[in-house]
Amino acid sequence: MTPSDEELMMMVKQGNNSSAFDSLVKRHKVPLLNFVYRFIGDQNLAQDLSQDVFLRLWMSAETYLPVARFTTFLYTIAKNVCLNALAKSKNRKQTQSLNDTVSPSDEVNRELQDSISDPHSSPEDELIGMETQQRIANAIGKLSDEHRLVFVLTECDGLSYQDVAIIVQCPVGTVASRKNAAVKQLRRYLEPFITQ
Amino acid sequence: MKCEQIKDRLTEFADKEMSEYEYKAFQAHLDECADCRKELESIQSVLDTCKQWKGIKPSKDWDSELQKKMMKAQRPLEMEVELLRSAIIGLSQRMQKIEERQTSLPPTLEGEIMTIEELARYLRLSVDKVFEMVDRIPRFQIGYEFRFVRESVDRWVMSLQKETEELDSRWSNWNIEDYEK
Numbered sequence: 001m002t003p004s005d006e007e008l009m010m011m012v013k014q015g016n017n018s019s020a021f022d023s024l025v026k027r028h029k030v031p032l033l034n035f036v037y038r039f040i041g042d043q044n045l046a047q048d049l050s051q052d053v054f055l056r057l058w059m060s061a062e063t064y065l066p067v068a069r070f071t072t073f074l075y076t077i078a079k080n081v082c083l084n085a086l087a088k089s090k091n092r093k094q095t096q097s098l099n100d101t102v103s104p105s106d107e108v109n110r111e112l113q114d115s116i117s118d119p120h121s122s123p124e125d126e127l128i129g130m131e132t133q134q135r136i137a138n139a140i141g142k143l144s145d146e147h148r149l150v151f152v153l154t155e156c157d158g159l160s161y162q163d164v165a166i167i168v169q170c171p172v173g174t175v176a177s178r179k180n181a182a183v184k185q186l187r188r189y190l191e192p193f194i195t196q
Numbered sequence: 197m198k199c200e201q202i203k204d205r206l207t208e209f210a211d212k213e214m215s216e217y218e219y220k221a222f223q224a225h226l227d228e229c230a231d232c233r234k235e236l237e238s239i240q241s242v243l244d245t246c247k248q249w250k251g252i253k254p255s256k257d258w259d260s261e262l263q264k265k266m267m268k269a270q271r272p273l274e275m276e277v278e279l280l281r282s283a284i285i286g287l288s289q290r291m292q293k294i295e296e297r298q299t300s301l302p303p304t305l306e307g308e309i310m311t312i313e314e315l316a317r318y319l320r321l322s323v324d325k326v327f328e329m330v331d332r333i334p335r336f337q338i339g340y341e342f343r344f345v346r347e348s349v350d351r352w353v354m355s356l357q358k359e360t361e362e363l364d365s366r367w368s369n370w371n372i373e374d375y376e377k
Contacts (some may be wrong), residue, residue, distance in 0.1 A: 033258075034251035034252060038249070043252055047255045050254075051262045056263045136248065136249040176213065179239070182241055186246065190245055
């Protein structure tokens with residue numbers, strides 16, 4: 001029988017069980033990476049920050065208590081790492097006063113290059129796909145931090161509203177209303193393109 | 197239930213984040229209300245569209261980078277231990293040197309010239325005490341430094357001894373006379 005996340009985490013807590021930690025990383029790194037990517041909107045930064053999340057998980061294993069699901073513990077760390085990074089980049093933006101539309105288009109270019117080298121799809125299909133991808137990324141990027149956090153969390157790694165409420169530290173009702181507000185806003189950005 | 201109440205919570209319905217009882221009540225309303233159904237459809241299509249957003253894969257060096265970061269985080273503790281270890285070794289070496297110096301001071305030789313510290317050791321007195329009585333000790337001075345020739349010091353010590361003996365005998369004489377009175 002494969003041990004649960006919580007059992008693995010207790011093994012990490014109890015001693016230097018590196019194989020337990022490795023399996024936790026293996027299980028969660030992709031969804032976690034994509035949570036960070038969706039919340040932050042920068043691929044390279046997401047790679048870096050998702051490593052930081054696991055590093056902090058490892059370092060704070062001693063404080064872990066199996067009172068809630070392991071994922072709430074993991075994503076609470078992820079939330080804190082991301083919010084710190086956002087605060088830092090906002091400070092930098094204020095001092096440098098750079099145009100913030102630069103990074104998303106850079107990213108799309110990179111994705112474009114990736115997709116062109118993919119032999120399985122025709123370039124035209126991919127271009128249309130890319131357009132949608134960019135639109136989704138832009139629409140989610142336009143949400144406020146608060147709304148985006150709730151929206152992205154509820155859409156990843158099987159987290160329930162209850163889990164998200166623990167992570168964001170607010171009542172479940174607030175999670176529901178933030179998600180609702182986020183969806184409303186996304187409809188405004190995305191609906192013109194969906195009804196094709 | 198009114199349409200307004202329903203529409204406000206359709207996202208929860210789409211996410212199946214409500215009690216079974218509520219879910220059934222919503223379902224019943226939606227079966228009858230085309231307006232709310234349309235609203236749900238567009239919410240659903242937004243959610244579905246967002247799910248199409250392709251994720252990214254961990255970079256090739258993701259695992260090795262994490263390893264590196266973990267090593268780095270571990271290092272401070274190891275470094276601290278290393279620092280403590282070298283500090284302890286340094287201290288014990290210094291202790292040893294001090295001990296060696298104390299036990300292996302060269303014996304004073306005849307005609308030898310002593311510093312004030314050496315004289316203090318020679319006389320088994322503190323350096324302060326020697327300074328205090330320095331003008332009574334045979335000495336010579338070079339610049340601000342005092343030096344003592346061992347032979348002269350020895351002679352001075354002998355004279356001191358004689359003085360003390362005389363004093364003693366005078367004392368004892370005085371005592372006897374005193375008693376005889």
